Amino acid sequence: KAKNRLTAQAYIDGVLSGNRVILSRAITVIESNLESDKLLAKDIIQAILPASGNSVRIGVTGVPGVGKSTFIEVFGKHIINQGHKVAILSIDPSSQRSKGSILGDKTRMEALSTLESAYIRPSASGDTLGGVANKTAESMLLCEAAGYDVVLIETVGVGQSETAVHGMTDFFLLLMLAGAGDELQGIKKGIMEMADMVVINKADGDNIKKSELARLQYQNALHIFPQSESGWMPVVTTASSTKNIGVDAVWDEITKYTELVVKNGYFNKNRNHQKIRWMYNNINEALKHLFYGSKDIASKLTALEKQIIASEISPVKAAQDIIETFKKSFE
Ligand code: GDP
Incomplete structure (x- = not known):
């Protein structure tokens, strides 16, 4: 090799x-x-x-089955028709244990993957979300350096992965379904709060009325959140990815968003903030590793746990003691 x-x-x-x-x-x-x-x-x-950096970075999330790959296929083609080059990456926390469930399947986005202006890469695997997020974010930089000016980062709407995706993208798109309760969709308030746009997908056939109703409900729900620092008011629309209705409107909104935030300075401010956060996330991970990975620390912690349970030492004093031990190991 x-x-x-x-x-x-x-x-x-x-x-x-x-x-x-x-x-x-x-x-x-x-x-x-x-x-x-x-x-x-x-x-x-x-x-x-x-x-690197010369792209619009778009996070796409939603529960399995909401239609992410169907949407991205149609959306990607639309963007390419506008003269862009699009790269599609994913963060899949489940791929840490099993084979990736998103993007792992080669049949997904088949039509898009044959296009010269599309680059699709299945999810990286790794032990920790932080590790996988690092790899995806650095892959994104490579795609940008290779001339892809739109990067989509897909994730499933469960767990911590959407926070990681939100932390490396400019625009956060949430796909939802009408009629399925929020809980059913694994959508927590925190995810709604991150969304710059919510698209009620599968708004076709018998679903059209329900989808319009859901759109109004989510639109109202989003207006309760305090206005984002970006100055952007999140939009809720309906779409049918299979019938290609409302998909082009998503790109129009993203274009409006980027125009707004480039002009008001938020685009760069957010990018700078993300880069700094990226460093601190890595420092925090490494420090934890250094601390808990030490054999000395591990055995002292076991002893301290017993002392805490026996009320021989307070939890606060135990924490102070162990940090002192850690500091001494560098002297
Ligand atoms: P993912 O798991 O989020 O990537 O979802 P998929 O894109 O694989 O879609 C799951 C299923 O929903 C597939 O059978 C799609 O054909 C179907 N689907 C996706 N988008 C739509 C849509 O807009 N309307 C309808 N009726 N079905 C859709």
């Missing part, structure tokens, strides 16, 4: 020239857990960084 490896410069040149084969191989390096690949990945990212 190592024999097949390209030089860092070959990856960099390939990505910057928009070579899809090299882009895929570079993403494989990003996703690799081999120490030698991690070093290579660092060099590649460092070199392409100045060429």
